[in-house]
Amino acid sequence: MKLRKASAAAAAALVLSLTATACGGGSGSGSDDGKITIGIKFDQPGLGLKKPDGTFAGFDVDVATYVAKELGYEAKDIEWKQTPSAERENMIANGDVKFVVASYSINDERKQKVDFAGPYFVAHQDLLVRADDSSITKAEDLNSKKLCSVTGSTPAQNVKEKLAPKADLQEFGGYSECLTGLENKAVDAITTDDSILAGYASQKEHQGKFKLTGLKLSDENYGIGLKKGDTDLQSKINKALEKMESDGSWEKAVKANFGPANYKNDPAPKITEGS
Incomplete structure (x- = not known):
């Protein structure tokens, strides 16, 4: 008797679980419960x-x-x-x-x-360099430099494949890591879209430290x-x-x-x- 009751309870719990999943859409729908x-x-x-x-x-x-x-x-x-x-x-x-x-x-x-x-x-791909660095004025100048971008980004591949294949490309999980590297002189330039670079350069703690090269390397x-x-x-x-x-x-x-x-x-x- 106890075994049958336990089995019935388990079955009921399973039905409730499946019903809740069907109604809620699960965790992979991207929009559940009005969210x-x-x-x-x-x-x-x-x-x-x-x-x-x-x-x-x-x-x-x-x-x-x-x-x-x-x-x-x-x-x-x-x-x-x-x-x-x-x-x-x-x-x-x-x-x-x-x-x-x-x-x-x-x-x-x-x-x-x-x-x-x-x-x-x-947006347009550009380069961010230190404000006092005049050695990078065109994409080809990166061939002897350390360049930073994020893993999986289009601009990073664009540089390696088309613009400066001999650049020492450093790829990180986020641009904030690249920015730290640029400030500490661990890298010489960051490449990504000018909109992203402008956002970093305009932050209060970064004003005056960096500059955009103004190169429209891609659309x-x-x-x-x-x-x-x-x-x-x-x-x-x-x-x-x-x-x-x-x-x-x-x-x-x-x-x-x-x-x-x-x-x-x-x-x-x-x-x-x-x-």
Whole structure:
């Protein structure tokens, strides 16, 4: 009798567990219980930064918040998830996030694994060097230098394959590590998008220490990454981005996040993905 009761209880518990999983969508859906999980960077001033008080700021954060609202989620419903460059495709494919807004350049290799909405911003690859360093004025100068970027980033590969194949490339998990290396003279330059570099250079503790070389080494079209084949979400995000540009919110976000660095941005790009 006791055995039969235990078996019945176990069966009931199993049914309840399966029911809860079906209703809740599990931990991999990216949006559960009225919440939405969005992937951003936590260490990119001006784009995606987790502040000491636990709040988040930056242009990507503003774009993601606007898009989420158009999808029916208020700011309080957003759960931000740190999304390193090398993990973006995996986190989207696994359903860890609903979508990713993290200085995510659209390219053909990535489009084999994920889909994009947008683009919503155009940046250009550049170099950040120490303010007193006049030895790096063009990409070829990096061939005898130590160059830093993050693992999995497009700019790092662009330098190694096309611009300065003999550069001593150092790859780290985040740009903040590169910045420490640049300040300590462990590396000679950092390469990534000018928007990211401008964000770092404009921080109060870094002002006057570094400078952008102003080299437009590539065009980087930032897109919002989402699960392959989710054309419904792609269409909704594209419409949200178009609305953000037309109602002035896009320009307002650009000025708020990049204005202090006197960053001269390109106009809002035309939506090309999914069209």
